[in-house]
Amino acid sequence: MHLQLQYFLLLGAALFCIGIYGLITSRNAVRVLMSIELLLNAVNINLMAFSNFLDPVTIKGQVFTVFVVTVAAAEAAVGLAIVLTIYRNRDTVDMEEFNLLKW
Amino acid sequence: MNQLFLQTVWLIPCYPLIGAVLSALWFPGITRLTGPRPAGYVNAILTLIAFLHGILALSATWNQPPLQILIPWLKVAGLELTIPLEISSVTIGVTVLVTGLNLIAQIFAIGYMEMDWGWARFYSMLGIFEAGMCGLALCNSLFFSYMILEVLTLGTYLLIGLWFNQSLVITGARDAFLTKRVGDLILLMGVVALLPLAGTWNFTELATWAKTATIDPTVATLLSLALIAGPMGKCAQFPLHLWLDEAMEGPMPGTILRNTVVVSTGAWVLIKLQPIIALSPVGVAAIIFVGAVTAVGASLIAIAQIDTKRSLSYSVSAYMGLVFIAVGTEQTETALTLLFTYAFAMSLLVMSVGNIIWNNITQDLTQLGGLWSRRPISGMAFVVGAVALVAVPPFGCFWSMLKMCEHLWNDGNWLLLVVLVVNGLTAFSLTREFSLIFGGKSRTAMTARSPELHWPFILPMVILMGFTLHVPLMLIQWQLLPAWANINIVVAGLLIASTAIGFGSGVFVYLNDNFAKPVRLGSQAIQDFFAYDLYTAQLYRVSIVFVVDVVSKTIFWIDRFLVDGLVNFVGLAAVFSGQSLKYNVSGQTQFYALTILVGVAGLILLLTLPILSRLSLIVSG
Numbered sequence: 001m002h003l004q005l006q007y008f009l010l011l012g013a014a015l016f017c018i019g020i021y022g023l024i025t026s027r028n029a030v031r032v033l034m035s036i037e038l039l040l041n042a043v044n045i046n047l048m049a050f051s052n053f054l055d056p057v058t059i060k061g062q063v064f065t066v067f068v069v070t071v072a073a074a075e076a077a078v079g080l081a082i083v084l085t086i087y088r089n090r091d092t093v094d095m096e097e098f099n100l101l102k103w
Numbered sequence: 104m105n106q107l108f109l110q111t112v113w114l115i116p117c118y119p120l121i122g123a124v125l126s127a128l129w130f131p132g133i134t135r136l137t138g139p140r141p142a143g144y145v146n147a148i149l150t151l152i153a154f155l156h157g158i159l160a161l162s163a164t165w166n167q168p169p170l171q172i173l174i175p176w177l178k179v180a181g182l183e184l185t186i187p188l189e190i191s192s193v194t195i196g197v198t199v200l201v202t203g204l205n206l207i208a209q210i211f212a213i214g215y216m217e218m219d220w221g222w223a224r225f226y227s228m229l230g231i232f233e234a235g236m237c238g239l240a241l242c243n244s245l246f247f248s249y250m251i252l253e254v255l256t257l258g259t260y261l262l263i264g265l266w267f268n269q270s271l272v273i274t275g276a277r278d279a280f281l282t283k284r285v286g287d288l289i290l291l292m293g294v295v296a297l298l299p300l301a302g303t304w305n306f307t308e309l310a311t312w313a314k315t316a317t318i319d320p321t322v323a324t325l326l327s328l329a330l331i332a333g334p335m336g337k338c339a340q341f342p343l344h345l346w347l348d349e350a351m352e353g354p355m356p357g358t359i360l361r362n363t364v365v366v367s368t369g370a371w372v373l374i375k376l377q378p379i380i381a382l383s384p385v386g387v388a389a390i391i392f393v394g395a396v397t398a399v400g401a402s403l404i405a406i407a408q409i410d411t412k413r414s415l416s417y418s419v420s421a422y423m424g425l426v427f428i429a430v431g432t433e434q435t436e437t438a439l440t441l442l443f444t445y446a447f448a449m450s451l452l453v454m455s456v457g458n459i460i461w462n463n464i465t466q467d468l469t470q471l472g473g474l475w476s477r478r479p480i481s482g483m484a485f486v487v488g489a490v491a492l493v494a495v496p497p498f499g500c501f502w503s504m505l506k507m508c509e510h511l512w513n514d515g516n517w518l519l520l521v522v523l524v525v526n527g528l529t530a531f532s533l534t535r536e537f538s539l540i541f542g543g544k545s546r547t548a549m550t551a552r553s554p555e556l557h558w559p560f561i562l563p564m565v566i567l568m569g570f571t572l573h574v575p576l577m578l579i580q581w582q583l584l585p586a587w588a589n590i591n592i593v594v595a596g597l598l599i600a601s602t603a604i605g606f607g608s609g610v611f612v613y614l615n616d617n618f619a620k621p622v623r624l625g626s627q628a629i630q631d632f633f634a635y636d637l638y639t640a641q642l643y644r645v646s647i648v649f650v651v652d653v654v655s656k657t658i659f660w661i662d663r664f665l666v667d668g669l670v671n672f673v674g675l676a677a678v679f680s681g682q683s684l685k686y687n688v689s690g691q692t693q694f695y696a697l698t699i700l701v702g703v704a705g706l707i708l709l710l711t712l713p714i715l716s717r718l719s720l721i722v723s724g
Contacts, residue, residue, distance in 0.1 A: 024697045032693070095693055102690025 008049030015042035029093040105163035116237040122149035123230030129223040139222035146226040157199040189243035197240035212356035214559025246304040263353035275349035282346040286336020293329030313378035327386025337369025338423035351412040355457035394427025402528035407633035444499030451488035475541040489533040494598040499574035527601035534609025
């Protein structure tokens with residue numbers, strides 16, 4: 001079996017879907033952040049795949065990936081800080097408890 | 104000099120109008136301290152001026168051809184509305200009659216309206232009436248006559264409603280306005296329909312047109328029926344007669360005018376419209392039918408009343424019915440003469456009765472009695488009014504009725520019988536009233552002490568009595584009386600016989616102590632039927648009033664629930680959707696994420712639908 005671009009893309013898409021599923025269904029706020037990491041990683045896979053197959057000379061995709069990883073780290077840090085702040089106030093990380101801003 | 108008065112004859116309706124406006128100065132809310140009496144004096148003086156102007160103009164126009172004065176009013180595309188005034192001895196004579204009767208009624212009112220604060224309003228209304236009637240007499244255009252009739256309808260409403268703290272006054276004024284209004288509105292249909300046919304509203308030109316007009320019989324019928332409807336309401340003819348009965352709730356001096364001249368305004372227009380109505384045999388039949396039924400019916404009702412004023416008011420309807428018959432049988436001149444002679448007699452009767460009512464308080468005929476010895480002047484006035492109203496030679500109405508009956512006799516018309524019957528019944532009714540008021544002995548404390556009244560009551564009544572007695576002389580002067588040789592002895596005999604039977608049986612029943620009082624007919628039902636005015640009020644209530652009521656309630660319901668409901672439903676739907684859709688804002692971040700996802704997925708699906716469908720085609724081969 002020869003590795004093709006489509007397989008990577010499908011893997012990325014699958015990972016993205018799993019991330020989305022986790023993002024929407026998780027009740028734990030930390031797991032939501034984890035799902036976001038999954039999404040970003042799915043994106044990274046796409047970027048790496050495109051960079052490999054379509055742009056093997058200048059590999060701009062890999063540069064993008066480096067940026068995404070960096071930003072994802074920063075975002076996770078901020079995200080965890082937010083979760084911690086909420087936890088301090090409300091003593092819970094249950095997403096279903098955070099529904100104060102409704103109608 | 105007299106020529107000047109003739110040229111300025113259009114001022115006659117203006118004097119009372121000025122009086123009507125000036126009266127407003129003495130409304131209790133404006134002149135707070137010194138009372139409203141000057142309103143009456145000012146109006147009486149202005150009426151006197153109008154009367155004198157009329158007399159002088161009359162002497163100038165005597166034996167002169169009619170004069171036309173045109174006053175431009177409105178000119179719009181295709182329609183030129185000019186007020187034509189006809190200055191002839193007849194029209195000025197009518198203004199003299201109107202202003203004269205008004206003067207007398209206004210002097211009477213100075214006495215009658217003592218102890219009343221409403222002089223300003225009352226005299227103002229009388230002024231409007233007088234102006235309206237003089238204007239109607241002079242005006243030679245159907246359109247402007249209609250306008251004046253409407254003003255008079257409004258005036259009637261306000262005048263009857265003078266003492267508006269009484270509930271019966273309110274209902275009476277309401278009925279008077281609505282009933283007359285209905286007639287006027289149908290008249291308006293006729294007026295509007297006439298213009299495209301004749302091209303003019305000028306009475307003289309209309310008469311010329313009618314001579315040679317060839318119009319569709321159906322159109323002619325509808326037209327003449329519409330033109331009859333207005334005067335029918337104005338003259339209190341069946342079935343639009345209930346208002347006159349209820350109008351007796353108004354003040355007495357107003358009643359004098361209404362019973363004599365105001366009801367005649369309708370007849371005046373009818374007389375002028377006679378050539379057009381004559382275009383349709385159905386119209387002529389209708390006018391005769393209405394007149395005959397009213398004349399007989401109302402004179403029967405008059406006999407069954409116990410209210411003095413109402414008893415007279417039904418005689419008014421009956422005599423207007425006679426005028427209708429006269430117009431229907433093409434005797435317009437006789438109709439005018441009858442109106443003239445009738446106006447004097449009836450106003451004298453009403454004034455005499457007003458004198459009695461003023462200090463005996465009651466209007467109930469069963470409560471009055473035995474006043475002849477103590478109220479000789481009022482009694483005399485009633486007698487003169489009565490003999491002048493029914494056919495007793497040589498008094499006024501005899502000649503007009505004789506003329507009418509001779510005409511009917513020559514035509515071999517059954518209406519002769521109607522006139523004779525009405526004459527007899529009215530004679531009986533007046534005798535009954537006279538006997539119950541003046542005859543016999545005092546029945547109750549109401550008449551135990553009843554002095555004759557002071558000068559403002561007696562003076563106008565006596566002057567009017569003098570005029571009434573002079574009516575035959577006036578007729579001679581104007582050559583309206585037939586020569587002795589031309590009198591049909593049989594007809595005259597029949598008329599006198601019917602009067603004699605009426606008077607005689609009245610005297611026999613009511614001045615005869617052996618005849619049990621109150622008089623009972625064999626059947627109580629018949630007695631009640633006439634006493635309650637053929638149950639007209641109930642008839643209105645179950646027919647027209649009921650239908651209009653049901654229809655308006657239905658329309659109200661439809662408007663309230665269907666029309667309003669539809670609009671309100673739109674609002675409610677918006678409110679409901681807002682209220683329920685807000686729950687989409689769940690406050691759950693994850694739900695928002697899901698919404699975004701669904702949205703994006705949906706959008707992608709939509710955009711890729713063409714590609715996908717092609718794909719499925721490829722897959723399925």
